[in-house]
Amino acid sequence: MSSTSPETSAPALENGSLLIVEDGELTRELVKQIALNAGIARIDTASTGAEALEMMSRHHYWLVLSDLRMSPMSGLDLLRAVKADARLKPRKFLVMTSRGNADGAKEAERAGADAIMLKPFSLRDFEATLRKLLAAG
Numbered sequence: 001m002s003s004t005s006p007e008t009s010a011p012a013l014e015n016g017s018l019l020i021v022e023d024g025e026l027t028r029e030l031v032k033q034i035a036l037n038a039g040i041a042r043i044d045t046a047s048t049g050a051e052a053l054e055m056m057s058r059h060h061y062w063l064v065l066s067d068l069r070m071s072p073m074s075g076l077d078l079l080r081a082v083k084a085d086a087r088l089k090p091r092k093f094l095v096m097t098s099r100g101n102a103d104g105a106k107e108a109e110r111a112g113a114d115a116i117m118l119k120p121f122s123l124r125d126f127e128a129t130l131r132k133l134l135a136a137g
Contacts, residue, residue: 017042021066049073068097
């Protein structure tokens, strides 16, 4: 787990809090760097769904960004667990998955994901998605 600044719940890039859930260390750090470059104020990371659930029980995040394909708890399982527990609900839940996983992306959308990002994505794509989520409230 890592953190970059004090927690806040204001929904703005500069004041928002983000939890990145990704089992791949390299991808987790790359996404964290993209989020830092996008101006996210607080960024925490988790390498498993169980770790993410524990962190969400202690902190409120404006956005959770989770990989879809993880083990033993998938990002889809994490999304469903978060949607089922009002105490854990972030304002937004963003799922990232590989371009070849269209079925998983559709299933995540049906489960209530606010947005889907296909990997690999650029800083521009990430910022555009964040701004779209911010505009949606």
